[in-house]
Amino acid sequence: MANPVMNSQNFQQQMHAGQQQPGWYQGGTQSAQAPYGQPPSPYGQAQAFGAGQAAQQHAHQQSMEDAFRGPAAGAEHTGRMTYNDIIGKTGLMLILVIVGAAVGWALPALMAIGAIVGLVLGLVNSFKKNPSPALIMLYALAEGLFIGGISRVFESSYPGIVVQAVLGTFSVFAVMLALYTSGKFRPTPKMTKIVMAAMLGYLLFSLINMVLTWTGVLEGFGMREGPLGLLIGAVAVLLAAYSLTMDFEMGAEGVKAGAPQKYSWTVAFGLTVTLVWLYVEILRLLAIFRNND
DSSP states (O other): OOOTTTTSHHHHHHHHTTOOOOOOSBTTBOOOOOOTTSOOOOHHHHHHHHHHHHHHHHHHHHHHHHHHHSOOOOGGGTTBOOHHHHHHHHHHHHHHHHHHHHHHHHOGGGHHHHHHHHHHHHHHHHHOSSOOHHHHHHHHHHHHHHHHHHHHHHHHHSTTHHHHHHHHHHHHHHHHHHHHHHTSOOOOHHHHHHHHHHHHHHHHHHHHHHHHHHTTSSOTTGGGOHHHHHHHHHHHHHHHHHHHHHHHHHHHHHHHHTOBGGGHHHHHHHHHHHHHHHHHHHHHHHHHHHHTO
């Protein structure tokens, strides 16, 4: 392709007028004229351009090498669930439960309100497709009110029972977590189905027993008095303990699958529900045991 400068009208006029070819290389200064019919080669410009292009390629290659050698982006940088997310949110939930329990302990009359609100929020959060941090935290506060009130009632009848129930709850949690992390105990699909069916049966039994005691048909712990009450209480604790492993498994599978970070709230909610249930069952079991002495 012809040099565009050679084809310009100004250049042709200069050639016809016998003028010397204008300078090509250094800002208009004249240089030796090239042979006729051959445009001079801007060698200095080509050399500078080649050096600049090589420098850019070197910088690009260096940046690529730095990116490959640098640390890989973690899940916390990609919006994925991590174990730290689960631990942090579960810790926050337990703090809210303790705060609510302190209020419920001081004002036991709020126990019924906490129980009703906690039940409603528990159902709402269980059926929501996307977790709501605000509703989950409100659930923790409501359950705290309930726990604080019922703990005050049990403590007035059985001094020292609250400390025993708290120690029992965290002991069961620690044992199940150790068994799960060591790989010695993991939930299986078949066992999970059996436990879920047992939970539904236990829920129905608890509702019937609650109605009979609240209406005055039965006194005390109702059908949960005596040896039968101890057996039912032990089964309930075992169901809650297995439920903990189901919560652990849900969290582990979520992290492994790279679930969105927001679902760490779901895992924290499940753990809180199970721990509250476990505490209440141990508290009731200890009270039944003391009644039998």
